[in-house]
Amino acid sequence: MSASVQSRAQSPASSYRHSLWLLTTRDLKVRYTTSFLGYFWSILDPLVMAAIYWIVFTQIFNRGTAVEQPYIIFLLTALLPWTWFNGAVSDATRAFTKEAKLIRSTKIPRTIWVARLVLSKGIEFLISIPVIIFFALISLGTNDPAQLHWQVALVPLAIVMQAALAFGVGLIVAPLVVFFRDLERAIKLGLRFLFYASPIVYGLEGLHSPLRELVALNPLSGIFSIYRSAFFPAELNWFDVAVSAVFTVVILAVGFIVFRRTVPTVLKEI
Amino acid sequence: MAETLVAPVIQVKDAGIRFKRNRRSRRSFKDLFAGRGRRARPDEFWALRDVSFDVQPGEAIGVVGRNGQGKSTLLKLVAEVVYPDEGSVGVHEGVAPLIEITGGFVDDLTVRDNVYLTAGLHGMKKAEIDARFDEIIEFSEIGDFLDTPYKHLSSGMKVRIAFAVISRLEEPIILVDEVLAVGDKAFREKCYRRIEELLAGGRTLFFVSHSEKDLRRFCTRGLYLDKGALVMDAPIAEVLDRYNAEYGVKK
Numbered sequence: 001m002s003a004s005v006q007s008r009a010q011s012p013a014s015s016y017r018h019s020l021w022l023l024t025t026r027d028l029k030v031r032y033t034t035s036f037l038g039y040f041w042s043i044l045d046p047l048v049m050a051a052i053y054w055i056v057f058t059q060i061f062n063r064g065t066a067v068e069q070p071y072i073i074f075l076l077t078a079l080l081p082w083t084w085f086n087g088a089v090s091d092a093t094r095a096f097t098k099e100a101k102l103i104r105s106t107k108i109p110r111t112i113w114v115a116r117l118v119l120s121k122g123i124e125f126l127i128s129i130p131v132i133i134f135f136a137l138i139s140l141g142t143n144d145p146a147q148l149h150w151q152v153a154l155v156p157l158a159i160v161m162q163a164a165l166a167f168g169v170g171l172i173v174a175p176l177v178v179f180f181r182d183l184e185r186a187i188k189l190g191l192r193f194l195f196y197a198s199p200i201v202y203g204l205e206g207l208h209s210p211l212r213e214l215v216a217l218n219p220l221s222g223i224f225s226i227y228r229s230a231f232f233p234a235e236l237n238w239f240d241v242a243v244s245a246v247f248t249v250v251i252l253a254v255g256f257i258v259f260r261r262t263v264p265t266v267l268k269e270i
Numbered sequence: 271m272a273e274t275l276v277a278p279v280i281q282v283k284d285a286g287i288r289f290k291r292n293r294r295s296r297r298s299f300k301d302l303f304a305g306r307g308r309r310a311r312p313d314e315f316w317a318l319r320d321v322s323f324d325v326q327p328g329e330a331i332g333v334v335g336r337n338g339q340g341k342s343t344l345l346k347l348v349a350e351v352v353y354p355d356e357g358s359v360g361v362h363e364g365v366a367p368l369i370e371i372t373g374g375f376v377d378d379l380t381v382r383d384n385v386y387l388t389a390g391l392h393g394m395k396k397a398e399i400d401a402r403f404d405e406i407i408e409f410s411e412i413g414d415f416l417d418t419p420y421k422h423l424s425s426g427m428k429v430r431i432a433f434a435v436i437s438r439l440e441e442p443i444i445l446v447d448e449v450l451a452v453g454d455k456a457f458r459e460k461c462y463r464r465i466e467e468l469l470a471g472g473r474t475l476f477f478v479s480h481s482e483k484d485l486r487r488f489c490t491r492g493l494y495l496d497k498g499a500l501v502m503d504a505p506i507a508e509v510l511d512r513y514n515a516e517y518g519v520k521k
Contacts, residue, residue, distance in 0.1 A: 033378065106367075
């Protein structure tokens with residue numbers, strides 16, 4: 001047995017990554033070992049939602065213009081990213097309370113408790129992408145085949161922006177919920193509103209002024225328009241993307257400030 | 271940091287921390303952003319205040335005091351899992367905290383996964399854990415339950431595996447809160463021998479206990495906390511004598 005008394009020198013960045021990765025894989029491992037369907041659950045939720053909206057909007061309201069065909073692809077390209085954002089933010093409301101025991105006994109950088117949620121939900125988002133591919137392949141046999149455009153190369157940009165935005169929102173939400181428990185329910189309600197205020201079941205380009213400008217103020221709009229442009233290039237609007245980028249940076253900065261100011265009190269409260 | 275002959279590993283200077291008396295009371299946004307001043311609010315109390323001491327490497331320190339006098343809070347400050355509201359706490363080496371040791375264990379994961387998770391969160395790399403894995407399992411005496419979900423272990427087993435993991439961290443500072451009250455006598459003795467081993471290896475120990483026997487066994491220096499203040503910092507025997515004189519049962 002080694003009796004060496006020396007601290008293992010590790011750079012802060014690499015130990016941050018190490019802890020973040022451990023907690024993220026723990027989350028995924030717990031989710032996939034405790035349920036029989038495992039991976040299937042990550043795609044089942046958006047899939048059922050997509051089926052519902054598809055039936056409501058194409059079969060009942062008989063909606064659908066040339067731009068938005070096939071509608072199921074149109075839906076999924078925004079619904080899957082939304083599932084990521086929604087999951088990360090609603091889990092962030094319990095970031096401190098759920099892991100209170102562990103947080104009280106380790107001193108790893110506290111932003112990890114939020115970052116791990118964004119990362120694990122992000123990984124679930126990535127592994128749900130084959131669902132889109134599946135429907136795109138099916139659509140090849142129909143009258144409205146899905147066509148992939150060069151804009152698919154922009155998807156990594158959308159992923160980075162969305163991760164930063166969700167992280168920023170999480171940094172604000174997570175500590176404040178510890179002080180204001182009511183905020184947890186308020187956030188749930190806010191997310192439901194945000195779902196309809198984001199171009200998910202509809203497209204930005206189909207909206208008329210002044211609704212279009214209002215929706216464009218939603219930082220998710222620009223991000224979703226990038227995802228969508230992979231199949232629907234007309235949806236891409238660089239002005240919206242710029243608005244999203246500005247909001248993302250501001251929210252991230254505010255998030256860091258709020259988090260830094262509140263964390264000492266949070267640690268005493270949990 | 272000034273280089274003295276032997277630099278202290280722990281430096282606590284004028285540290286104070288306050289808690290709310292009424293945990294349910296809500297705060298306003300104004301409070302959150304008003305900065306950390308010496309504002310005394312009616313619903314708050316100082317759990318510790320104006321506490322200062324230095325710890326040299328290799329010292330074994332026992333913290334003495336009645337319930338609710340700030341012993342565990344002091345340990346948490348040294349573990350850096352809470353921050354002082356005033357003053358400073360400087361810890362210059364890695365810490366193996368035996369505080370809420372089962373806190374990091376996940377009910378649904380197996381014992382094996384949990385060992386890797388907890389040791390990893392305390393900064394061990396996978397290769398290091400691999401090298402110590404058998405040792406940890408042997409120490410905890412639960413080799414038959416490696417692939418059992420943690421939640422199915424008995425409470426004694428849970429503490430055993432947790433102690434085995436944390437006490438194998440190669441950190442220079444060990445913090446021990448009264449975790450060892452659990453577990454059977456034989457295992458407790460084993461834990462104590464492990465702590466002695468670590469002490470012999472040059473570790474710094476910070477020990478909170480109500481057991482006079484244990485304090486005398488491990489510690490050389492005592493800190494006596496009363497009403498949130500450090501009232502005495504002296505060799506453990508003197509500290510215990512004073513504590514007994516003030517609060518102890520007359521023998």
